[in-house]
Amino acid sequence: MIEIPDYGEAVKYDAQNLLVIAPPGCGKTELLARRAALLIPRLSPNQKILALTFSNKAKSNLTGRLVSVLGVERTRKYVSIHNFHGHAAEIVRAHGRTLGIDPQFNMPDKRTQSDAIAPLLDGLSENVAGDLNRRIEEDLRNAKQRPNSDCQVLEALAAHGITQSAEIESARQESGTIYYDDLLRHAQRLIRVPEIASLYRKHYGAMLVDEFQDLSPQQLDLAIRSCEQSRTFVGDPLQGIYSWTGARPIDVERRLRKICGEPVDLGVSYRSSPRVLGLLNLVSVGLGGQALQPKDPNAWFEEGITVGAKFSTGAEEAAFIERASGHILKKQPSATIGIICRAAWRRKPIDAVFAESSLPSTRWDLAVDDAGIIELINDATTRLGGNPDLAVLKTEVLARIDATDLDTAADVAEALDHLEKLATDAGSIQAALMQFRILDQGDTAIRPGVHLLNAHTGKGQQFDWVFIPGFEQGHVPSFLAKKQSEIAEEHRVLLVMLSRARHGVILSRADSLISKKGQPYSTRVSTWANELRIGLITDQVGLLEHVARMPEQSS
Numbered sequence: 323m324i325e326i327p328d329y330g331e332a333v334k335y336d337a338q339n340l341l342v343i344a345p346p347g348c349g350k351t352e353l354l355a356r357r358a359a360l361l362i363p364r365l366s367p368n369q370k371i372l373a374l375t376f377s378n379k380a381k382s383n384l385t386g387r388l389v390s391v392l393g394v395e396r397t398r399k400y401v402s403i404h405n406f407h408g409h410a411a412e413i414v415r416a417h418g419r420t421l422g423i424d425p426q427f428n429m430p431d432k433r434t435q436s437d438a439i440a441p442l443l444d445g446l447s448e449n450v451a452g453d454l455n456r457r458i459e460e461d462l463r464n465a466k467q468r469p470n471s472d473c474q475v476l477e478a479l480a481a482h483g484i485t486q487s488a489e490i491e492s493a494r495q496e497s498g499t500i501y502y503d504d505l506l507r508h509a510q511r512l513i514r515v516p517e518i519a520s521l522y523r524k525h526y527g528a529m530l531v532d533e534f535q536d537l538s539p540q541q542l543d544l545a546i547r548s549c550e551q552s553r554t555f556v557g558d559p560l561q562g563i564y565s566w567t568g569a570r571p572i573d574v575e576r577r578l579r580k581i582c583g584e585p586v587d588l589g590v591s592y593r594s595s596p597r598v599l600g601l602l603n604l605v606s607v608g609l610g611g612q613a614l615q616p617k618d619p620n621a622w623f624e625e626g627i628t629v630g631a632k633f634s635t636g637a638e639e640a641a642f643i644e645r646a647s648g649h650i651l652k653k654q655p656s657a658t659i660g661i662i663c664r665a666a667w668r669r670k671p672i673d674a675v676f677a678e679s680s681l682p683s684t685r686w687d688l689a690v691d692d693a694g695i696i697e698l699i700n701d702a703t704t705r706l707g708g709n710p711d712l713a714v715l716k717t718e719v720l721a722r723i724d725a726t727d728l729d730t731a732a733d734v735a736e737a738l739d740h741l742e743k744l745a746t747d748a749g750s751i752q753a754a755l756m757q758f759r760i761l762d763q764g765d766t767a768i769r770p771g772v773h774l775l776n777a778h779t780g781k782g783q784q785f786d787w788v789f790i791p792g793f794e795q796g797h798v799p800s801f802l803a804k805k806q807s808e809i810a811e812e813h814r815v816l817l818v819m820l821s822r823a824r825h826g827v828i829l830s831r832a833d834s835l836i837s838k839k840g841q842p843y844s845t846r847v848s849t850w851a852n853e854l855r856i857g858l859i860t861d862q863v864g865l866l867e868h869v870a871r872m873p874e875q876s877s
């Protein structure tokens with residue numbers, strides 16, 4: 323490992339291919355943006371940099387950083403920023419005909435495959451349906467994670483899958499539908515055609531890949547065949563939390579080391595306070611990683627804060643989080659507060675409290691909280707004369723977005739679903755639209771106020787304060803994690819949640835929660851409580867006192 327404490331050196335590091343492996347908050351994403359500035363003058367005329375991210379949120383994050391370093395115009399002119407599905411969709415649209423795929427194929431969204439599986443689950447109990455669904459998804463993913471033709475997919479399913487998986491795939495092939503995994507598979511097949519690869523390689527003179535630990539070998543293959551020079555990969559295998567979607571951090575890192583040589587390491591955190599790092603280091607060292615030092619330990623009020631809080635009920639915990647957020651925002655109106663739960667179900671009482679609160683809050687998993695999506699729907703409604711049929715409205719909205727932007731398409735579908743429900747009560751689509759909460763979120767930066775999200779959505783993001791409710795066995799780690807490898811992944815999820823925090827982290831739990839059936843049940847503290855105990859310096863009372871001592875933010 324080549325140790326470079328500051329990214330300044332790594333940006334300029336003059337390797338053709340550069341691999342950067344570093345813990346959270348050390349500036350990996352920032353490095354990509356700065357490296358783009360270094361690479362642009364080296365591009366040939368008409369060439370661009372291909373920037374690839376794993377998810378749409380990561381794409382917004384990287385876009386924001388690129389824009390702050392390069393400016394809007396240079397970013398637009400020199401960098402194509404895609405998530406993997408978007409990049410794959412572009413290849414399949416442009417060249418799919420080579421494989422007999424109609425270039426006008428309907429873009430899949432997150433539900434296309436699950437809608438096809440749903441009829442097979444009808445009438446089954448929740449557990450049996452959940453297991454069957456998982457098994458079918460796993461079979462299909464395994465059969466499609468290599469450049470298999472449709473016939474080879476069916477052969478793989480016949481050899482290794484259950485009959486229902488083959489049934490779903492046969493029906494898909496007959497109808498000519500494309501699912502998410504088919505996009506990547508077809509793109510991988512196409513990029514192996516030398517003439518097609520050569521087009522992309524001429525067009526892209528450099529490549530930036532963020533969060534390489536989240537990639538499947540298939541995504542990596544697609545990336546490295548799309549651009550063959552000046553490739554920069556950044557990531558942190560200890561933040562690998564996507565093995566359930568096919569990510570293989572160890573294999574991917576091995577391959578990248580072959581391509582790039584020894585990785586560069588960044589060892590200083592620019593994100594977190596000494597207290598937050600103290601807590602974070604307990605987890606990362608437990609996972610075999612290195613302990614991080616803060617860049618400027620004296621820059622933080624009282625060195626930051628870490629809190630362990632316990633409540634009798636989920637409702638009490640939620641009320642406290644709302645109250646503490648209010649105190650923080652009163653002292654620091656521009657503070658960003660992330661309330662990060664491992665799983666959405668655990669956030670229920672908290673979401674309910676913030677839905678009634680006067681504090682500014684955004685739910686990241688609710689598409690209708692996204693001003694961009696609402697604007698798209700509003701514009702389309704106006705064009706269609708004010709009160710359109712929902713199906714017509716959907717077509718109109720989708721016609722206005724980039725056909726390869728699957729995540730936005732999925733958000734639109736989700737928002738329209740929600741709109742449909744609201745319209746039933748409100749009497750019309752227009753009346754329902756008035757009820758959508760429009761937030762002032764013009765750009766990609768995280769706005770001051772409260773953000774409610776789940777661990778996986780928070781990947782790559784940061785907040786001044788992070789609340790992690792639900793530090794209970796069954797939630798952290800999730801009750802779904804049974805194998806050793808799954809529990810290790812849950813441990814990394816904890817690392818990801820903690821490492822989103824800049825100034826302070828508040829871990830909390832409730833003794834009693836309400837089940838889906840409305841019955842109270844008792845909880846036990848997370849298995850990792852002992853590991854973290856010495857890193858938690860105070861409790862909920864100490865938190866409020868710390869906030870009370872904090873100086874008022876000057877305006």
Ligand SMILES: Nc1ncnc2c1ncn2[C@@H]1O[C@H](COP(=O)(O)OP(=O)(O)OP(=O)(O)O)[C@@H](O)[C@H]1O
Pocket residue numbers: 328329330344345346347348349350351352353558561592593781782783784821
């Ligand atoms: N050299 C630097 N000087 C000043 N600030 C920096 C520097 N590098 C990064 N930062 C800031 O530190 C914070 C964390 O950086 P960044 O998000 O790039 O880290 P990361 O390694 O990508 O984290 P993660 O792995 O959690 O996604 C950001 O606010 C960034 O602007």
